[in-house]
Structures are given as C-alpha cells and as structure tokens.
Amino acid sequence: MSVGLNPGETPRDGVALPAAASAIEAASATNASAPRDDRVRWPARSWIALLIFSGVILLDGLDISMIAVAIPEIQREFAISAATAQWFVSAYILAFGGFLLLGGRCADLFGRRRVLVIGLAVFALVSVLGAFASDAGLLIVSRFVKGMAAGFTGPAAMSLLTTTFAEGPHRNKAFGIFNLFEASGYSSGLLIGGLLAALDWRYIFILPIPVAVLLLLAALRFLPPDPPRSEPVRLDLGGALTLVGGMLLLVFTLVSAEHVGWIAPRTIAGFVVSALSLLGFYLIERKSRHPLIRLGIFRNRGLVAANLSAALLYGGAMGFQFLIALYLQNLHGWQPWQMALVLLPAGLMVVILGPKLGAAISRFGVDKVLLVGLLAFVPCYLLMLRIGPQPDLWTVLLPASVLWGVGFALSISALMVAGTNGVDDEEQGLAAGLLNSSLQVGGACGLAVVTAAIAPATQLSMLVPGVVVILVFAVLTLLAQLLRKRG
Known part of the structure; x- marks a missing residue:
C-alpha cells in the first residue's frame, strides 16, 4: 500500500500528492468551490501521511525539551561545570538553526522523502550513541549531530505536508493538526523528561530511538517515492x-x-x-x-511578514518560558515537573484548538486568526508583571498559561499557512526552512535579550525588565502584521 496516486489516477478529496504537481494547480484553480474545512474528508492514506509528518515534528519537540530537565543529573555523573552542561541544549539548537535552510533546500533538490528517511536514520543512530556515551564530549557531539539531522527532517516533513495537501481548507486543517503535535512535543517534553530523568537520564536518549525507527519504516512503506527530476541537480x-x-x-x-x-x-x-x-x-x-536559494522568493510579502512575525513571536515565547522557569525553579525551588503542570493549561489549549484551526482559518481568513492569536500574548505578558513574592496560581500563572496557549495555538498554525501559501511547489522546502529558521533564530535572540535584561536575576524585581522585553516583542509582532495589511 502507498499513500501516493497510481499512474493516471486523479486526486480525491482535494488532496494533492507530491507525485502529482498538476493536481495542486487544479485544486488551487477551483479554490472557490473548495469544501469548508469542517466538511473536509480524507482517505486513510492521507491520514497516515499526516501522522508521519506530525510524528517527525513531535519527535523534534520532545528531544529539545526533554534534555533540559536532565542536565543536573548528567552534570553530576560526568562531574562537569554548568558552562559545559549547557551545551547539551545549545549544541542541538546550534546545529538545528544552522542547517534548517540548507535542509529545506536539499529537500526540494534531492527529494523530500529521501531527505526525511536519511535524516530519521541519522537521528536514530546518534540517539544510540548518546544513550551509551561514556563522556560529556561525546554526548555533546551526539547532540550536535541530532540537531543537524533535525535541521533536515523538520523542513522535509513540513514541505511534504504542503505538497501533499492542496492550498486552502485541506492544508489549513493539516497545519492545525501538525502544529498540535509540534506544541505537544515541546509542552509534554518537560513532564516526560522529568519522569524519565527520575529513573535514569539515559532513558531520555533511548526513548527517541524506537519513535524515529517507527517513523522511518512508515515513511518507506507509505510515502510515495520522490518523482524523478527532468534535469540533473546542481548544488551551489x-x-x-x-x-x-x-x-x-x-x-x-x-x-x-x-x-x-x-x-x-x-x-x-x-x-x-x-x-x-x-x-x-x-x-x-x-x-x-x-x-541554492532564489532571492526572488523574498518578493512574496506574505512569506516575509510571516517570517518576521515568527521570529518576534518565538523570541517572546522562549523568553516567557525562561522567566517562568527562573521564577518558579530558581526563586521558589519548584521541581521541573511542577513547572510543567503550570504550563499544562497552555498545552490543553493547543490540544483543544489545534484540530479546529483549519476550520477557523477557512471561515475567517488567515489574517484574522493570526491577529487574534497575536493579541492573546499581550494580556498574557501583562499578567506576568503582577508576579509577587509568592506564586499566584489562580489569578496570574494559570490565566497567563491559558492565554499563552491560545496565542501559540492560533498564531503558529496561521503563520505556517501564511508563509507557505502562494509559494511554488518546487520551493516549499525552502519556505519551510525559512520559517523554521526564523523561529529558531528569533527564539535564540529573544532568549539572549531577556537574559541580558534580567542578569543576574537573583531577586524578584530583576525579572520585571525581562517581562517588559517579551511584552515589547508581542507588540512588535502585532505591528508587523498590521503594517503588512495596510501596505
């Protein structure tokens, strides 16, 4: 069984697959008669494909967030400094952010399925290396290589989604589910990592192995082969x-x-x-x-605005998580799993809203959904200005968590739709790489600016400048979208 179309078969249910580029054009041409998102029905092969793509992005999110709670245990085992230990996270982020653009373009040039399968194989093998690493240096190297592999699998999975589901209601619904998995990976990783680290930190490296292998086998079994290229590939x-x-x-x-x-x-x-x-x-x-990258792609105003907003949004979001961690863990001595429970309402908002986002985007338009999502971050960060000497769960932390989840759920899916709509099929990998690069670089910039604003953050009052920074990020993200609509 294959997810692809047989030769001569016409696409059904509005779903266009990678081997049938002409079907995408046909679906776009008849977009006016496209079904409403709440009436979208997919065959089993399309659901299988979407679960593979979503599983890849879930794996990336888990791997980034799980390691954070295990760092103290690893640090004690290898008797290393905190400065060295932070590279267990930073090495992954460095490689992930550094290779996203190249990974996305390689998916376009050499085949999205091929790049996805090779990346998953490397990810699984290096996870084995990390699980049995005997020194800190080897563990850091394994984290770097895993980040590099994720820099190829992430854009490949996202561009496979955009070339599998036709622009409009089908793609909107697919992105809602895809980003549900992505956000779930990040939010549940802290809790899962905390539970595994309580047993043995090496389980955090073992867990991704069967998941990556299962996704690899499913991709080989159910995703159609990459279509042959009419001309030889030339890598710049x-x-x-x-x-x-x-x-x-x-x-x-x-x-x-x-x-x-x-x-x-x-x-x-x-x-x-x-x-x-x-x-x-x-x-x-x-x-x-x-x-390697056609510079003319930046004439797409929707793509440029989506990337700018993604960088600003993720900068504020990473800063928010960092400030919550400092406030609860450093100043009040909470455990990571307790902090994860505070952020649980945010994850629940993503779970509730994710499957419905496609219908909302199809009904109200991507711009309106995006603006509502971005607006939710403003009261969220304003609430954080009220943090006091004792954690206030019911009127500050939990409402902020709910608002953050609403904003994240609506905004990320809408940005992915806005940043890939109108992009040619052969450049969807590049568009995916650009969006993911904007998220990672924006997150790193936001975290760096917040850290500089609050250093050394040993007292409650020192967190306030950090909250002001993420509030400015939220306002700038809104302005970027409002200016684009007026332009």
Missing part, C-alpha cells in the same frame, strides 16, 4: 558553505553571548564574521546560474 557549493557557516556562527554567537558578554571581542567578532559570511552568500546567489 559556495552558497551552501557560506550559508551554513554564517548561520552556525550567528546562532553560536547568540547562544554564547550570555556567558562571554555582549560587548566581548568574541561576541562582536562573531556577529561581524557571520554577517560577512551571509553577505558573501547573498553575492554568490545573485551571480549563480543555479542558486
């Missing part, structure tokens, strides 16, 4: 080297600035060299006959 090597080099150095500089200082020579040099590398990439792409 100069563009790839300058892009990856610039992105890696940019993310590395953002991640390490907290520890070495924002005006330290190393930080300034990192920003300068990464900017020069990315400038070199731009110049290479302008002159290349076969550019």
